[in-house]
Amino acid sequence: MAGIGVKLNKIYNKNTLTTNLIGMGYSTMITIAPMILVIAAIMVMQIALDMSRVGYSQRELFACTVLYIFIFALLSAAPFNSVLSRYMSDIIYEEKYEDIMPCYYIGMILNMVFSSLFGIVFCLREYLVGGVDIFFVFAGYCGYVALVLVFYQMLYLSICKDYNKISFFFLLGMAISVGMALFLVYILDWGKTISMLVALDMGFFCIACLEMALIRNYFKENSGRYRRVLTYFRIYWKLVLTNFLYTLGLYIHNFVFWTTDLRVVVARSFVSVTSYDLATCLAMFTNLSSSVIFISRIEMHFHERYKAYSEAVIGGRKMDIDLAKRRMFRQLSEELMNLVRIQFIISVIIFFLCIILLPRFGFDGLVMKIYPCLAAGYFVLFVMYAAIIFLYYFNDLTGALMSAVLFCFTTGLASVVATRLPEIWYGIGVFIGSLCGFTVAYARLRWLEKNLDEHIFCKGSLLKHKKGIPPSSKVFDRYENLLGKEEK
Secondary structure (H helix, E strand, C coil): CCCCHHHHHHHHCCCCHHHHHHHHHHHHHHHCHHHHHHHHHHHHHHHHCCHHHCCHHHHHHHHHHHHHHHHHHHHHHHHHHHHHHHHHHHHHHHCCHHHHHHHHHHHHHHHHHHHHHHHHHHHHHHHHCCCCCHHHHHHHHHHHHHHHHHHHHHHHHHHCCCHHHHHHHHHHHHHHHHHHHHHHHHCCCCCHHHHHHHHHHHHHHHHHHHHHHHHHHHCCCCCCCCHHHHHHHHHCHHHHHHHHHHHHHHHHHHHHHCCCCCCEEECCCEEECHHHHHHHHHHHHHHCHHHHHHHHHHHHHHHHHHHHHHHHHHHCCHHHHHHHHHHHHHHHHHHHHHHHHHHHHHHHHHHHHHHHHHHHHCCCCHHHHHHHHHHHHHHHHHHHHHHHHHHHHCCCHHHHHHHHHHHHHHHHHHHHHHCCCCHHHCCHHHHHHHHHHHHHHHHHHHHHHHHHHHHHHCCCCCCCCCCCCCCCCCCCCHHHHHHHHHHC
């Protein structure tokens, strides 16, 4: 994330209301614009094609297909992206840019094989058990594969700091989707739901192709060293589990409620709880600005303190190292407190606006009963993730894994209990799980503050590790040495 700090500093240093708004808009554009563009494109297509005239079952089938595409594309990519990101960071630090393409190809093969097999199993059930038209099933599968590619390649462009181009690719792809949907319905006279799904597929594939072209343009050399990439999955297996469990924790409470009597089953394959899923979406958007705030604050303040500490460790005196460490952790505490304080104000304002305005647009009843508790839960969740990111900074993979395990397990268990509580407490599982995960992450950060010298300076090895027969452990024989002296 070290690429947008310079731009943000230039904007915020003017310290005016206008520049603050511009800075927030810029941060939003480069972080959450892709998701907003996809949602906007789907809404535009639904309005332009007058989806209200389509049968309820067809509308639900389309909505569930898109929902599953996004959820399981994120879940299938989660185990790979964190390790590949670590590999890329090390390669860039070593300036071995020719090793990036082997990482790109190995990661793509692993991601696509795992994701495709998972998707094939579900699509077979959708066709054989659910009786969904084979063309619609194939279109959904293509959309899933395309989105997996999009999410995977965004990793490389994010490391290259090409946030603006990512947003532009999504804008172009979603514009193509809207235009293609209108063309398929009004020119080729296709059905509306299949037209929207095929149009989304084409938009996602367009984005994936543009991303691939840009990556290949950046990294033209290929060293052919593929084995090293695979070793990273063995060395950093904790990263694999941490990222997967965190992503699973984002949706495990939804999965729990999908097993209750509130669920709606579509085509005997798709399961959802519309009221709970919609309340989850609203709660996420209520607190989504925390990611913007966090990236902005990290880029503008904490990264400089972390860099100063790293430079002191490499060639500074102990006094300089201790001073840099104190400043770094003081800044870390300030960033967490600022994130909580600013996000609390924003979340409260958005919460009251939702409570007042959304019932006028048909969002009432069970959705608004579930929403407040989920909004509180997602507020803590995003703060917890900020603490986990700080643990990544210090290479504390054990602490990050502990936080993710507790978060995922507690969220699932508490959500099971919440299904038996009154409706207003349905979202308490997310709150309890996030609070437990944040508690562990914050305690681990404090432990690192007290033991950072040991964590930094006592992790290495004086001898190079290699395979083979170890030398004898005997270095001195006292009796033989004494006998030798007597003979002399």
